[in-house]
Amino acid sequence: MDAFGQEGKMFQKCQGSSLNTTQNHVSVIRCLLDGCSRVRVTWLSWCLVLFSANAMAWSDHATLLWPLVRSVPQLQSATVAAEELSSFLDAEKDGLPAVLAEHEDWARQSLPHFSPTPTELAFSKGGANQQSDQLRVAFLNAIRVNPELAYPLYRQRTVEDRAPLGSQWLWQDLSFLSVGTSHVAVEYQPLSAGVQVAIAHVVATASDEPDLGMDIGLFVNNGTEFGRRYGFGQQPFGNPNLDYGSQAPFHMGFYHLDWLTRAAQPGLLQTYPLWRISLYDRLAQFAFETGHDYWGWRFMGWALHYIGDLTQPYHTVPLPGVTTPEALWLVVQGRTGEAIQLVSNRHGVLESYQYQRVQTAQESRYWEGPLLSAITGVDAGHQLHPEEVLTQLTKESADEAANLDAAIERWVPARFVSDPEFEWTGSGYEPDVVDLVAQDGGDSAVDALDEVVKQRMVQFSHFARGWINRGLAHAARFEKK
Ligand SMILES: [Zn+2]
Numbered sequence: 001m002d003a004f005g006q007e008g009k010m011f012q013k014c015q016g017s018s019l020n021t022t023q024n025h026v027s028v029i030r031c032l033l034d035g036c037s038r039v040r041v042t043w044l045s046w047c048l049v050l051f052s053a054n055a056m057a058w059s060d061h062a063t064l065l066w067p068l069v070r071s072v073p074q075l076q077s078a079t080v081a082a083e084e085l086s087s088f089l090d091a092e093k094d095g096l097p098a099v100l101a102e103h104e105d106w107a108r109q110s111l112p113h114f115s116p117t118p119t120e121l122a123f124s125k126g127g128a129n130q131q132s133d134q135l136r137v138a139f140l141n142a143i144r145v146n147p148e149l150a151y152p153l154y155r156q157r158t159v160e161d162r163a164p165l166g167s168q169w170l171w172q173d174l175s176f177l178s179v180g181t182s183h184v185a186v187e188y189q190p191l192s193a194g195v196q197v198a199i200a201h202v203v204a205t206a207s208d209e210p211d212l213g214m215d216i217g218l219f220v221n222n223g224t225e226f227g228r229r230y231g232f233g234q235q236p237f238g239n240p241n242l243d244y245g246s247q248a249p250f251h252m253g254f255y256h257l258d259w260l261t262r263a264a265q266p267g268l269l270q271t272y273p274l275w276r277i278s279l280y281d282r283l284a285q286f287a288f289e290t291g292h293d294y295w296g297w298r299f300m301g302w303a304l305h306y307i308g309d310l311t312q313p314y315h316t317v318p319l320p321g322v323t324t325p326e327a328l329w330l331v332v333q334g335r336t337g338e339a340i341q342l343v344s345n346r347h348g349v350l351e352s353y354q355y356q357r358v359q360t361a362q363e364s365r366y367w368e369g370p371l372l373s374a375i376t377g378v379d380a381g382h383q384l385h386p387e388e389v390l391t392q393l394t395k396e397s398a399d400e401a402a403n404l405d406a407a408i409e410r411w412v413p414a415r416f417v418s419d420p421e422f423e424w425t426g427s428g429y430e431p432d433v434v435d436l437v438a439q440d441g442g443d444s445a446v447d448a449l450d451e452v453v454k455q456r457m458v459q460f461s462h463f464a465r466g467w468i469n470r471g472l473a474h475a476a477r478f479e480k481k
Contacts, residue, residue, distance in 0.1 A: 059182035059355040062156040062208040067375040069200035079196035080294040086132035118231040153191040155201040175212040206301025215250035236267035256398040273306040278386040288478040300471040311460040313401035314347040320401035338420035346408045348424040377461030384466030413440040
């Protein structure tokens, strides 16, 4: 609660400004948001502190994607040979520098808020004359992901893996992050180089990989050695000291902010999912072109993670359901922290509810039921282009955010989504969310929330299918005759 007091003090310092003109609105809000504050506690950075706990969007993307990829014959029947990252890099170290340089040029020209890659990180031919481990680190630095993860060969087991497969890994074998509720029981199958693995498994597994910590610690104030070198500057929002906090700018895309928020809090414009998607898409094409289909699909799966995240409306709008005038009024009243807590809790409840419904349906093998069939979707033959992430995907999510937020407020017990004193994440209620909704609102509440989740899954399916079709097109284009 200290921060509320600090926010109040901040407002007092700013009161000298006039609210008579639009320009002054901006300057006052900017003052309130950050410029005037010695303590740097702002309504939106508050928001980001709270976003941090929810920076994962959908829980367990591999399980989320499974109903879709299991239904695509080309992904189920076709296999690719698992290949170590260092092997791919060693084979293609001469061609990779040009591919990465070309993408860097595109990003600098096309992404207005992009932080350029420092030239010393560029994957150069000179730098490529190295041993395999140095090569690996040089590549991870060049694409600016966390270089302390192992990026090993593995696949996530699904509910359809019936018999034990011998040795297995758990979350803690793959990530330095503490395990969340959704991943406690997840098992991973280590793979040896050369083993054939179904493309469906490669894509599904890779689509959860960015949540293992790939985007954690990349900013200069994250206390990591590589963060000081990566050129992303200070973390633009979120709590730099919290688990998951530092990945928020990579997994959230605020591409449709109103002009006032853009002017008042430009840090919110520094989001990177489109850059990640386009980078991994370019790497995937290169991998397919050079005959490394395993890496082609693994890169496509990495990109798919961000596409999935952006179908979560809370990852595309900072405060759904709060109009700009209402946000200004909240600032004046010193009640922004309350609004942010409510949004954070609704965000968390949606993820818990969706995860429980998808997980239960898969454990029951209820593939033809409404939820899983919504994820399976239909193949309209659409191929998703990275630029459509802005023109279609995030636009749809942002347009839907207020309605979604209102439905959660209407149908979830008030204690969880309408009480700013309550904190959903870590409350211990997450696994029982469906029963709690039913006890409070009966079947109509469950039906209404199921419909809300189903609509989001329809959207997820549409864009995920579009991305998979793009991967199939890449693979077909470079298929060896
Ligand atoms: Zn994510």
